């Protein structure tokens with residue numbers, strides 16, 4: 001099979017990844033290391049009152065950025081640009097890919113995989129250098145809040161897509 005059709009795209013793709021490497025290199029001195037206790041505190045504060053979410057902490061320390069730099073990295077990262085494809089590239093794939101991309105390209109790993117069993121949706125949680133945490137929708141490059149209302153105009157509390165009344169987090 002000929003791959004000639006790829007040729008016009010190749011320079012563009014290469015240039016984009018080069019930009020990513022330059023960004024990661026520029027931000028590297030600003031990577032902050034947090035002990036697991038700080039990450040745990042941030043996650044528990046975000047999940048306050050949600051006792052049916054089990055969280056597994058995978059490291060003793062974590063690398064992260066201030067939120068403003070994370071926002072820069074998120075704009076650069078290409079996870080949100082991949083095409084959604086049921087079963088092949090759906091919410092869990094975006095969430096795993098975002099977590100992996102942050103580690104592989106941008107040197108930070110204070111990013112968790114969230115499986116929200118109250119909506120069966122997967123997304124991410126990010127802990128920032130100041131010890132705060134936020135939920136992140138990797139399909140849309142967007143921070144979200146618990147109980148955000150997606151499908152219904154006035155749903156009951158805990159029925160939003162990001163209600164996370166029951167779930168699993170790996171960080």
Ligand SMILES: [Ca+2]
Pocket residue numbers: 074075076077078079080081141
């Ligand atoms: Ca992006």
Ligand SMILES: [Ca+2]
Pocket residue numbers: 087088089090091092093
């Ligand atoms: Ca999938």
